[in-house]
Amino acid sequence: MFENVVEDANVVSIPPEGIDPDALARSLPAPMVFVDLETTGGNALEDRITEIGVVEVGPHGIEQWSTLLDPAEPIPPFIQKLTGITNEMVRGQPSFDTLAQGLAERLHGKLFVAHNARFDYGFLKNEFRRAGIGFQADVLCTVRLSRLLFPSAARHGLDALIARFGLAPQGRHRALADADLLWQFWQKLHTLYTPDLIGQAVQRVTKRSSQPPQLPDEAIDALPASPGVYLFYGEGDTLLYVGKSVDVRARVRSHFSSDHQVAKDLRISQEIRRVEVRRTVGELGALLLESQLVKQLQPVHNRMLRRSASLYSWQLTQESDTPQLVSAKTVDFSGAESLYGTFSSRNGAESALRALADEHRLCCAQLGLEKVAKGRPCFGYQVKRCDGVCVGAAPLSEHTQRMREALATLRLETWPYDGPIAIQEHGDNDVEYHVIDRWQYLGSVASRDALDALVDNMPAATGFDPDIYRLLGRRLAALRAAQSTAPAPLTVLHLTRPAFRLSQVERPDAAPRKPRSVALLRRRQPRPEDPDQLRLPFDVR
Ligand SMILES: [Zn+2]
Numbered sequence: 001m002f003e004n005v006v007e008d009a010n011v012v013s014i015p016p017e018g019i020d021p022d023a024l025a026r027s028l029p030a031p032m033v034f035v036d037l038e039t040t041g042g043n044a045l046e047d048r049i050t051e052i053g054v055v056e057v058g059p060h061g062i063e064q065w066s067t068l069l070d071p072a073e074p075i076p077p078f079i080q081k082l083t084g085i086t087n088e089m090v091r092g093q094p095s096f097d098t099l100a101q102g103l104a105e106r107l108h109g110k111l112f113v114a115h116n117a118r119f120d121y122g123f124l125k126n127e128f129r130r131a132g133i134g135f136q137a138d139v140l141c142t143v144r145l146s147r148l149l150f151p152s153a154a155r156h157g158l159d160a161l162i163a164r165f166g167l168a169p170q171g172r173h174r175a176l177a178d179a180d181l182l183w184q185f186w187q188k189l190h191t192l193y194t195p196d197l198i199g200q201a202v203q204r205v206t207k208r209s210s211q212p213p214q215l216p217d218e219a220i221d222a223l224p225a226s227p228g229v230y231l232f233y234g235e236g237d238t239l240l241y242v243g244k245s246v247d248v249r250a251r252v253r254s255h256f257s258s259d260h261q262v263a264k265d266l267r268i269s270q271e272i273r274r275v276e277v278r279r280t281v282g283e284l285g286a287l288l289l290e291s292q293l294v295k296q297l298q299p300v301h302n303r304m305l306r307r308s309a310s311l312y313s314w315q316l317t318q319e320s321d322t323p324q325l326v327s328a329k330t331v332d333f334s335g336a337e338s339l340y341g342t343f344s345s346r347n348g349a350e351s352a353l354r355a356l357a358d359e360h361r362l363c364c365a366q367l368g369l370e371k372v373a374k375g376r377p378c379f380g381y382q383v384k385r386c387d388g389v390c391v392g393a394a395p396l397s398e399h400t401q402r403m404r405e406a407l408a409t410l411r412l413e414t415w416p417y418d419g420p421i422a423i424q425e426h427g428d429n430d431v432e433y434h435v436i437d438r439w440q441y442l443g444s445v446a447s448r449d450a451l452d453a454l455v456d457n458m459p460a461a462t463g464f465d466p467d468i469y470r471l472l473g474r475r476l477a478a479l480r481a482a483q484s485t486a487p488a489p490l491t492v493l494h495l496t497r498p499a500f501r502l503s504q505v506e507r508p509d510a511a512p513r514k515p516r517s518v519a520l521l522r523r524r525q526p527r528p529e530d531p532d533q534l535r536l537p538f539d540v541r
Pocket residue numbers: 362363364365366377378379380381386387388389390391
């Protein structure tokens with residue numbers, strides 16, 4: 001609606017004779033601070049503030065405030081020339097530290113207005129951070145506001161605004177004078193547009209204060225716009241959260257954008273102090289690494305991933321009419337037949353089966369979920385939710401058939417390969433090999449040589465990992481189903497665990513033999529008839 005706003009007569013209100021600034025100030029829906037800074041340079045992390053100018057406008061009226069600051073570092077000559085603020089002028093002035101508390105109170109809860117606001121806001125935030133204060137404000141950039149309201153204008157710098165609107169500068173490149181120009185611009189807007197339209201425009205360009213107060217904006221800008229895992233750290237280097245994305249920078253930004261703010265992100269925003277990134281070649285690598293790190297490091301704000309130690313499943317063998325609850329402690333989930341679902345508790349497993357029973361009119365007594373004397377009806381039969389297999393009113397085979405159909409969607413696939421595999425993932429320029437064995441992630445490497453080394457030292461898979469099953473089950477099935485020869489981002493390589501460890505076992509006929517390379521011996525396929533079988537298999541326990 002703003003694109004043609006200048007041409008739209010309906011939204012323009014022309015006050016009879018200018019605007020009364022005090023009346024305008026008192027009519028504002030919320031207090032505002034028009035802010036301008038002078039600095040020793042353009043880098044918010046390294047350079048320092050030399051002057052602050054604030055025009056505070058709100059129900060109490062208009063108040064101006066300005067001070068020079070000692071930046072504790074020399075001002076480059078060209079900046080001295082531009083602003084007229086010299087080293088001599090700032091010597092002996094207060095440091096930001098000494099003013100920080102008072103300034104924070106002055107700015108608190110007010111709409112922060114600045115020209116190129118990112119610059120001024122970033123500088124202030126960093127200075128506050130150095131002073132131990134987490135500063136956060138809703139930010140309105142008058143450059144963006146000008147672009148939105150005057151889309152046909154080519155330039156939106158302060159000089160352009162002065163020329164276009166006949167603003168009256170009290171000086172230029174001094175903090176209070178520039179802050180006052182923004183206040184003049186604001187008044188000018190009210191001679192051109194209705195408060196309602198200005199309010200809508202402000203809402204469109206205001207950045208909500210969800211940016212983490214203790215994290216420099218540059219820290220997010222510096223993140224890679226590529227796949228990887230990011231780790232948020234808080235006070236005392238507490239690990240707050242681990243996440244993954246194909247575009248780490250955009251995902252981290254979205255945590256702190258106002259559009260879809262959730263309570264968890266708000267808490268993280270308050271607590272976060274630094275971000276660490278581990279790059280991956282693609283999405284799969286990021287998923288696997290995230291799953292591994294969350295389990296290993298248990299970040300404060302991640303949902304706890306299930307651990308295979310307390311993992312249950314329903315087992316229904318071909319001969320049985322009743323599913324049995326089995327635990328991963330006693331049954332190998334990656335190899336056992338006829339398992340249905342993974343559950344982190346007995347209760348969870350039972351309520352899932354109960355839900356299936358309800359949905360498919362199965363008999364809870366027959367399923368073992370309800371204890372009834374033999375020949376007595378289950379509860380469901382009495383409320384007509386069971387067809388009566390419990391009282392012999394329906395055939396058991398038919399019930400068993402329906403139960404198998406109901407469970408089918410939960411069926412766990414046994415590990416479909418003869419041994420470990422490497423999933424080769426191609427990125428834009430790189431490749432990564434993810435080694436998986438029996439639904440367990442054993443690590444990723446970046447080259448074939450490293451893959452060989454990993455295989456030579458590969459630990460035995462110790463347990464079914466439900467996360468890895470969830471991440472890979474369907475992907476691998478799709479890869480096996482696709483017979484395409486076209487280059488795919490993912491390729492499965494079949495690996496062989498080193499069959500033999502070198503040992504001191506001597507052959508009975510100690511005839512000298514030609515020495516063979518260690519690498520060759522360790523890569524050999526196990527063959528039963530091979531006399532070298534005397535040596536121990538890799539993962540005998
Ligand atoms: Zn029944």
